[in-house]
Amino acid sequence: MIHITSTIAIDESEIKEEFVRASGPGGQNVNKVATAVQLRFNVGRSPSLPDDVRERLIRMAGRRITEEGILIIDARRFRTQERNRQDAIKRLVELIRKAEEKPKPRRKTGPTLQSKRRRLDTKRRRSDTKRMRGSVPSSED
Numbered sequence: 001m002i003h004i005t006s007t008i009a010i011d012e013s014e015i016k017e018e019f020v021r022a023s024g025p026g027g028q029n030v031n032k033v034a035t036a037v038q039l040r041f042n043v044g045r046s047p048s049l050p051d052d053v054r055e056r057l058i059r060m061a062g063r064r065i066t067e068e069g070i071l072i073i074d075a076r077r078f079r080t081q082e083r084n085r086q087d088a089i090k091r092l093v094e095l096i097r098k099a100e101e102k103p104k105p106r107r108k109t110g111p112t113l114q115s116k117r118r119r120l121d122t123k124r125r126r127s128d129t130k131r132m133r134g135s136v137p138s139s140e141d
Helices: 027-031 051-064 081-100 113-132
Strands: 015-020 036-042 070-075
Touching (some): 015 081, 036 081, 051 081, 070 081
């Protein structure tokens, strides 16, 4: 069991890990050893996640989630399989923790009294400027 919060825990059987060859540093080993981890977690069918967390997680995952609802996390930061595996699980846990937080509802705010006064003052000045551009009365002698 992977404990995420006090109320959410994921069974390890829900996570599929596939080891692939990683690009980048590793010397001659990089061509022989599959150290990168591709972690797959089915968000859509996971019984461990509450519905509201599931919806937020799908929204937050963006391009990392497939149409079937499978979250894919690639971890290839380290040179060993085990550290990449831990990194992938850690990133999954962090993502679920963020999705678990309920967003604060937005409260509409109006413009402040001072900003209203500033706006009207600017409009008044602009109006005066334009009024002064009027035609000059001709003096008939």
